[in-house]
Amino acid sequence: MKKVLAIMGSPRRNKNTEKLLDFLLDGIKELNYDINKIIVKELDIHSCTGCDHCGRTSECVFKDGMDLLYEGFDTSDIVIFAAPLYFNSINGLSKNIVDRCQKYWSIKYTIGDNYMRGKDRKGIFLSVGGAPYTHNHFSGTLPVMDFFFRAINCDYKVNYLVSNTDKNPIVDNVNIKNELFQIGKNIDNNESFYLHR
Numbered sequence: 306m307k308k309v310l311a312i313m314g315s316p317r318r319n320k321n322t323e324k325l326l327d328f329l330l331d332g333i334k335e336l337n338y339d340i341n342k343i344i345v346k347e348l349d350i351h352s353c354t355g356c357d358h359c360g361r362t363s364e365c366v367f368k369d370g371m372d373l374l375y376e377g378f379d380t381s382d383i384v385i386f387a388a389p390l391y392f393n394s395i396n397g398l399s400k401n402i403v404d405r406c407q408k409y410w411s412i413k414y415t416i417g418d419n420y421m422r423g424k425d426r427k428g429i430f431l432s433v434g435g436a437p438y439t440h441n442h443f444s445g446t447l448p449v450m451d452f453f454f455r456a457i458n459c460d461y462k463v464n465y466l467v468s469n470t471d472k473n474p475i476v477d478n479v480n481i482k483n484e485l486f487q488i489g490k491n492i493d494n495n496e497s498f499y500l501h502r
């Protein structure tokens with residue numbers, strides 16, 4: 306069975322970020338996927354200290370909640386990362402996960418080993434921002450997510466971004482719910498797209 310790793314990076318449960326993720330997962334549930342949803346704030350995850358242990362050993366020096374995510378990265382066909390916009394970037398809780406993926410960068414570029422090369426893996430980014438729509442509202446997040454998905458060797462296929470969530474919470478938005486359900490149901494399509502609502 307194919308596997309989905311779904312990362313919920315907001316510190317707030319059942320708010321905009323988690324709703325967005327759940328709407329997408331509701332669609333994916335129509336398919337035959339094993340879905341592993343992880344609530345980042347429930348895990349105890351140390352921040353990267355730049356010690357370069359991973360550059361010498363391929364392993365992170367810390368044994369903590371990140372082990373669950375490493376296992377997910379190492380075994381999933383689709384990685385979905387849902388994170389809210391904080392100060393024009395992904396929030397710190399989520400960025401901490403990204404930094405701890407230095408291990409994968411080290412495996413490939415310091416140690417020179419293969420990590421998931423040639424595997425058909427898909428990366429999906431979902432985000433919400435409280436401020437009203439501007440065309441470049443999420444532009445601070447995109448290079449971070451691009452580098453993250455490259456590090457874990459996922460093909461960064463989908464951005465689904467929603468502005469104005471402080472005024473119009475996702476929970477009330479039937480259009481977004483329906484759209485994400487359809488995207489989820491068709492997740493095996495190999496299209497790349499960028500949707501900003």
Ligand SMILES: Cc1cc2nc3c(=O)[nH]c(=O)nc-3n(C[C@H](O)[C@H](O)[C@H](O)COP(=O)(O)O)c2cc1C
Pocket residue numbers: 315316317320321322323389390391392393394433434435436437470471
């Ligand atoms: C510390 C902090 C920084 C934020 N920075 C931004 C920002 O730069 N741009 C923006 O549009 N919204 C910003 N917001 C608003 C959040 O993106 C918005 O409330 C979002 O819905 C939070 O996601 P959640 O509902 O899943 O918790 C910020 C919120 C917090 C708490």
